[in-house]
Structure formats: structure tokens, C-alpha cells
Amino acid sequence: MTTLTDIKSEQAKVQADIKSQGLRVLVCAGTGCVANGSLKVIERFKELGANVRPMTQQDKVTIVPTGCHGFCEQGVLVVIPDLNVTYVKVKLEDVEEIVESHIKNGKPVERLLYVDPKTNEHVFENNKINFYAKQTRTTLKNCGEINAESLDEALAVGAYEALNKVLKGNNPDAVIEEITKSGLRGRGGGGFPTGLKWKFTAANRGGKSYVVCNGDEGDPGAFMDRSVMEGDPHKLLEGMAIAGFAIGADEAYIYVRAEYPLAIKRLRIAIKQAEERGYLGNNIMGSDFNFTIHIKEGAGAFVCGEETALIASIEGERGMPRPKPPFPANKGLFGRPTLINNVETLANISTIILKGADWFSSMGTEKSKGTKTFALTGEVNNTGLIEVPMGTTLREIVFDIGGGIRNGKKFKAVQIGGPSGGCLTEQHLDIPMDYDNLIAAGAMVGSGGLVVMNEDTCIVEVARFFMNFTQNESCGKCVPCREGTKNMLKILERIVKGEGKMEDIETLQELANAVKDGSLCGLGKTAPNPVLSTLKYFLDEYVAHIKDKKCPAGVCTAMKTITIDETMCKGCTKCARTCPVGAISGTVKNPHKIDQSKCIKCGSCLNACPFKAIKQN
């Protein structure tokens, strides 16, 4: 009989340490805020806050660099929980005022508070910021609240408590049962029941098996996995260890895309800390369970998000998918049984173990339980990372949490699920979002990228954009995918150039079905989705491009003509001087003209004209 580490007393210790930090000032050090200069803001806070006694009567001020708060657009974000305040767009020169005015003297710095796009008023209290108020953050709960590079801070908010519980119970099947009961489905896009996947892999217990975490977040417009890896890496490691215990694996790999250097760095730190303190490695927390985690960096191939391609890539080969069966559960990494789960899926595990399957399944819809993170981006006021219960409507996400469309423009569509997903329109705003409803509407949850588009976005151009992406990323193994995407792209390029023919629409549909049916992996099977969904909901835009040679959104340059209204032109010569190709001619004080054969439709003259005499259609 072994004695397990008493996690509760460990927790009490670190919590006391954190209490002694006094007033905690949380400054976001996620990729987004670092780009906005948060590292310098942190340094400045440390300098100025060193000997300050805060008005809250706490002993001192401690500056905590945290993971992503999710509200990337508003970075640099500074949150002071004890003062119930969030400062946005904080610059280096603002730090002094926050310290002097608010921390020392209790007077909030109004100009740095978040402005609600609907009311145009400053928001003083954290829980009144709509972006956060309407979310249910469980997976992302600690991102932005703890120092991601400190194991102590993670322990203080409950890290490794679930693993401790599982080791104490010492019943792997019960763990699998709990995950199955919770109804958790794979968050990487497929939506396969997680418990079932674990059960299949566990059936091969006895020999060597592996846990693999898929952190190859390749969908453009999605960054939830990056945030978890950067902001709360121990939650992921703990989830992996629990999975390892359940299926009988002692070794694991995290496959992270090379575009995420900060995530790789934070994971390395976290693994090292956890191993040093006995939360990973041999005889974890005094038990006889051993679990080692390695990191493998990807090298830029979208298809590696597919599990068999990912395995090939970890083995050092070209990341090409192979037919299933055999499924990785039976024959995966290095030919051994392998459990592959996505980052967000694994980050859900510890909370399910601690709070129970019933708590988890109380959220969501009938067939999609729990919460889901979405990356809300594009033409919406509040861009960032959000987490909501499954079944939340698009309207709530775009208009409540997202604060509506930027610059008072009109909502047009949401592209959901990345290159595998589809475009949803106004008519879908009120359907509860879950795996099954979205598939029925011609899109998919995918990894959870939500790109909001307004009236100025050309849908055909967006379809071309995605086809260009999948065509580039097709690994070339299956002919329908390799050649089909190429030809679909050719047609779409023709249409946006104003050279489309009506029969192109039919050919697109035919090719789309061929690619879908004739491809081995998810990339090919879903590559035509953006085209199919836009054909379904925006056929009139395709027709406008083909028949009328017009781009209704005014995006496709080939169909633009820029002209000068002679009655309004004062002959100031500004446009002629701005034109990069010398297409504009005319003499001073006389109306100018654009030579259409030279014009490259760049629009420079449009912006330069002080009299609004230049028109574009």
C-alpha cells in the first residue's frame, strides 16, 4: 500500500502563499497582448508597484503575468480582481496613472475602462462587461487568472486534484465510465464520443500504448487550443495523465504546430515543473503510476490535424493520412494502441472528474453536452476567445457577447468551422449551436472558429479563399481531393475575375460531391463545404458575378470600375499624383480622366480625392 500525496494540504500551502501576495494585478501575457506590448507594461508595473501600499489595506502589490484573457482585441488587458476592475488597451505610459490613481488612491482611471459598444459608456465592474458576463468559462476558467509559468498558482486553483482523486480511486474503468456518462464529445471537430474512444483504446491494455494530444490547431481563425496551452498548461497535462491512467499508457506526446512558439515554451516549462514535483514522471504523487509527456513540433501542414497523418508526422514521416481501420486505438503510434484527443477535449477532463459527469451533462443540448470554446473574429466589435454552453445561439454570440457588427455595418454571414465548415446566414441566427444542428445546416462546429462577415465581404471570394487553402493543404494522396480541389479553385478564380459561365455552378456542385465521396480523410471529405454552403445560401451572388459581371460587395477588383465624376472634379491633381501607375491624366483646374486600360483598381485615388469626385462601382 502506497501513500498518496495529500493534495489538499499542498493546495492550502500554495493558497496561503498567493494570499500573501497582497493585491494581485493580472497582466495578460498571451500572444495577442505580447504583440501589443504587454511585456513592457509588466516591467513598468513591477517598477512602479514595488513599494506601493494599496488602498485595500493589503500589504503589497504583486504583478502576475497571465495567459490569454480572451479579449484580444482590447489588449493589453490589466485585471485587478480585488478592485473588480478591468483596464483595456493599456499602454506603457498609462501604468503610472493606474498605480497612482486607482491602486493607491482608489480612484478608477475612467479613460482606460472598456466602453460598451451599445451604450457607449464606460464599464466599471468586471461582471458588467457583456463579453464576459454572458460566458460560462470552465475550460478557459484559469486562463488569464493565473501565472501560466507557475505550478504553485495552478495548484492553488485545483490542478492535479482530479488526478489525485483518480489515483486514489485506482479504478481505470470507473474513470472511463465517468467520461462516457458525461457525454463529452471530441472538441477537435469530429465530435466523436470521448468515453467511447477511451474504451476502445483501453480494450488493448497490457502492452505499450500511447496518449497523443492533438495541438495542431490548423484551422485558420481558431486559437482556443493555443490559449489553453499558453494560459493553463497544467490543465492539459493533467487531462493527459488521467487519460493515460484510464487506458493504461505510460507515455504521451503533445503535437503542437510550429506557429505557436509561446505555447511550446510554456508547455516545456510546465512539464519540467510537474516532473520535478512528482505530478508527472515516475510514481506520480507516490502512486505506482508512471507517465511521461514529450513535445513534438509540427512543421506547417494542415492535414496533420487528421489523426493518422499526425501519427505519421510524429514518427518523422510525411504527414499523410492512411485508411482506417486499423484505427489508432488498435494500431497507432509506432504500431501501438494510441488514444488521440484534442487539446480542448483533454482540458475538460479534470473538471469532469472533480465536479462529476452529472454537472457536465447538465449543460448543453440533448446530444452535445458541456461548454464549447469559440474564437470569435472578423467584423465583430468584441473579437476574442469565448466559452459558452453548447446550444447557445449565434445571435447571442455575435450580438450579445460580440457586441454586434463593427462600424454599424450590417451582418451578412458567419463562417463557422474553418475550411471544413460552412457559411451561415441571418436565418440561422437563432438555431441552438451544437454538433448535430450545425451539420444539418450545412456547417460544422469544427474546432470552433467563428468568422463574422459584414455586407462588405464578398461570399464568392471567401469561398475562393477557402478553396485556395484546402487546395494548398491537400496532401495529394487521393486523386479526387488533389485534382478536384484544384479544378474547383480554377472555376472560383474564374468567377471572381468576371469570367465565369453559368454551367460553372453545376460543375462546382458535381466536383464538390466527387471530392467529398472520393477522399480518404476529413480534409477532402469536408473541403467542398464552404462552396456548397455558399452556393446554397448565396446563389444570387454567384449569379451576379457570372451574369451581371458585378460583385455585389464591391470586393472583386476585376469587376470594379473607377471613374471620375467630371461635374465634381475641381482639377486639384491630387489623384493624378497619387496614382501608382499613372493612369490619371488632366491639367490643373480641369476635370481629370482615368485611363481604364492602365487602372489597376487599387483605390488610392478614391481615398485621395478631397471632393469625393471619384466613384467606384
Add this chain to the structure above:
Amino acid sequence: MSTCEAKIDLKKVDEIINAYGAKKSYLIAMLQKVQEEFRYLPVEALTYIGTKVPELSPATVYGVATFYAQFSLEPKGKYEIKVCDGTACHVRGSMPVLTAVKQCINLKNGKFVSEDGMFSVETVSCLGACGLAPVMVINDKVYPKMTADAVKIAIDAIKKEEKGEN
């Protein structure tokens, strides 16, 4: 700079191979290190790895090197510019940013490296900083909310710094 003049130091490649225990499963990591060292993957290095590491052949190594977007068989610039063309960046105008970069570093005829070898440019599909779209990265430094003017300012600053150094 041309590829042929580059007589590379195979000792460095040896060190990299040994650091990974000459294990086949670390091929991608080895190639990443080689690229870090030389700023591209010289063909000599690929052949060398293919003959030195058990279970690998030069053809396999070449196959892997050409499969992944991160690897370049031609030298990249001293400053590697990556313009994000993920969905979020695309709808917020990444293409004008790319055009501006190409103009600033004077790229012509579909080349991706500037004549002096100082800058190279490529698009990447998503850097995961979608909240700051459109995004550009120069050697790991992230430039948020780019415009054509901001591109010019950023690149001019680097050019100025370079001149100061020489």
C-alpha cells in the same frame, strides 16, 4: 546569395543528428534545427542526414523536407516576414498588407526574397492572433492590426537599423 556557393559545414549537421540520437522519428526536429542554423535546408544537409541516420534515405528526407510548409530549400531573408492570411486576417484585409510588403522590399517576378537577401516574405494560414487581425510577423515579432502605412513604417525601421549597423 546563391545556393551553389554555399559550401556548408557538415560538422554542424552532425552535431544536430547526434543531439537527436540519430533517430528517425526526430527527422522533422533535425530539419528544423538545420533550417535554424542555415536559414534554409541545403540539399547537401538533406543527403547527409539521409545517409547518416539509420532507416532513412536521401529520398525520404527530401520527401519530408518538401512536404511541410515550414521548410525552405532556398535561403530565406535575414528578416523573415510572414503575413497571416488566415480567415480573420483575410476578411480584415491581409492582401493589401502583403502587397505593401512586396512593394516595400521591392519584390518582382514572383520572387519571395529581396535582392540583397535581407527580406523574404511568405503568407501563413493562421498565427492564432486573430483578435489582432490583420497580423504580420517579422522574425517572431508580432505586428498587430497592420495597414499598408504601418508596414512601411515597420520595414523602414528595420532598413534604418541595418544601415546603422553597417
